[in-house]
Amino acid sequence: MTANPLAPAWLRVPDDADALDPRVWSRSARRDEAGVISVGGVSSADLAARFGTPLYVVDEADFRSRAEETRAAFDRALAGIGSRAIVYYAGKAFLSAEIARWVTAAGLRVDVCTGGELAVALAAGVTPARIGFHGNNKSRAEIDRAVGIGVGAIVIDSLVEIERIAGAAARHGVVQPVRLRVNSGVHASTHEYLATAREDQKFGIALSDTADAVGAIRSHPGLRFLGLHSHIGSQIFGTDGFAEAARRLLEVHADLLDGGEVPELNLGGGFGVAYTSVDDAADIGDLADGIAEVVASECARLGIAVPTVAVEPGRSIAGPAGTTLYTVGTIKDVQVTAESGETAVRRYVSVDGGMSDNARPALYRADYTVRLAGRRSGADPALVRIAGKHCESGDLVVLADYLPGDVAPDDLVAVPVTGAYCWSLASNYNHVGRPPVIAVLDGEARVIVHGETEDDLLARDAGITRAESTS
Incomplete structure (x- = not known):
């Protein structure tokens, strides 16, 4: 398959867009016969169902x-x-x-x-x-x-x-x-x-x-x-x-x-x-x-x-031990003219997190990898940009990678190597709660840092707590 002209020079079209490169993924990351990625012996689908997304997962x-x-x-x-x-x-x-x-x-x-x-x-x-x-x-x-x-x-x-x-x-x-x-x-x-x-x-x-x-x-x-x-x-x-x-x-x-x-x-x-x-x-x-x-x-x-x-x-x-799970929300194909003069499609795949849980792409134009986490696909690879949900054009999680072309809303995706400088740089921008951190080991999962709820965010707002105390 020919590379998308919008792809950076270093990025190659994968032979298998479902493959997990062991140089990038944590040591226990696996994809089962159904195509579901597991870490520490725990299915990413089960983790998402139990704890929600976005979700930091640490391979203990x-x-x-x-x-x-x-x-x-x-x-x-x-x-x-x-x-x-x-x-x-x-x-x-x-x-x-x-x-x-x-x-x-x-x-x-x-x-x-x-x-x-x-x-x-x-x-x-x-x-x-x-x-x-x-x-x-x-x-x-x-x-x-x-x-x-x-x-x-x-x-x-x-x-x-x-x-x-x-x-x-x-x-x-x-x-x-x-x-x-x-x-x-x-x-x-x-x-x-x-x-x-x-x-x-x-x-x-x-x-x-x-x-x-x-x-x-x-x-x-x-x-x-x-x-x-x-x-x-x-x-x-x-x-x-x-x-x-x-x-x-x-x-x-x-x-x-x-x-x-x-x-x-x-x-x-x-x-x-x-x-x-x-x-x-x-x-x-x-x-x-x-x-x-x-x-x-x-x-x-x-x-x-x-x-x-x-x-x-x-x-x-810390870095290689971490993986972040997201759920896809919307998908948008944008026609872009490459430096070569060719017109090509950049697919924006928006997820339920973003710069509030991984600020590094916005701060440093840092590159990351992404893979479908909840299923296997035989579709041809398509160039994607994983975008966050925040009100900033620079709110990007993965600047460029290839996912199967049939990526769709509600798909679960995983971004590896997020164990360092992701949770520690996390914010509440747009009043989004910081995700929980889950440690996985030998088929068991446990919370090591609690996520934040809307109630947690509201509890810090003195205008709200003052009004409640006087009502």
Whole structure:
């Protein structure tokens, strides 16, 4: 079949529009003889009937196994160069009490960046010493709470935070471990808004200011300097960016050893995942080996001991484990003139969710995959754009993919790799309630985050509650 001229160059017409590419779908995703997709041994049709749509579905075994594999890979790689690894799960990708328990059970620590994320981790029973606290604008109250409960490490993001954290440590009579976030100048090959190591941005301090900042940290008896922290971006494939960042940071790390201990080096996260069949996500073992290799070689060149290496993956653990289910509402064929001058049809398939449950396509023009979830079809593939229900022209869930041409209203469709930065970026735009999150494992399904109802939304409206209380 000839490709639709409106399709992006990377998108190929599938031989089978019902096929599930294992590089994209969670490890337990299957399509049965009737064509119904199941995850974790639970039918998507049953999930939709029981919990409604839109619906976030998390493959618990997939999530847990990726967390365990990540820790094991970095433990092995760093042990191989005479060091050790610290792996934090980046809670910003997706955090709930159950998620926090899964990652800590896998031997990971938890990275948070707001008081709310800290509260979730604590409510889940995470030991404060196993929590790292990020953020470019941590409030005085957040800092005081973190220091008071004994958070394991606070990442200093600006010079003003040195005094604030030192003041909190003095009030509580403790020594607070801290890291210093620096901009390595390494520009990750990623979307402009996801590149977070450039000099002209809100995170961290310039590498050239590091010595003075660390001197200020060391001047406070209530602060213990752990080491430098870097984050070069997100959705990064390969190790080249991490290798270059490590080289630049270790040069400074070596100089800092003249003034005292520097036991750690934190290289952040940003490990990419495959959202489509053309994405080439690096194997976590290869990433760990590549990072360990460059750290070892640079330390040997500089004549210094290999530090403990910390990393902060989130998306690479949570993303592939998630799938979102939607119900098709309306279908609209639109005649469009392609750049080639040809006229072709773009089929808009509108679903009952949208940018309120997945903001990434609107924010970053992020690509996703879609498949029919409730039946099998032998129809020829048709180019589709999965649109949301919100009053924005940019409210798109899948910018371009092929579905069977007989896709129809009330069909159930599934979008994979939605475990990261979907629920965590969800909103109530147009007064739509955020969907529930369901964990599936061994044929069982359970709610791990409740969905929101209209009553939940109305309960927050003081004008409504005030009127009811006076009536």
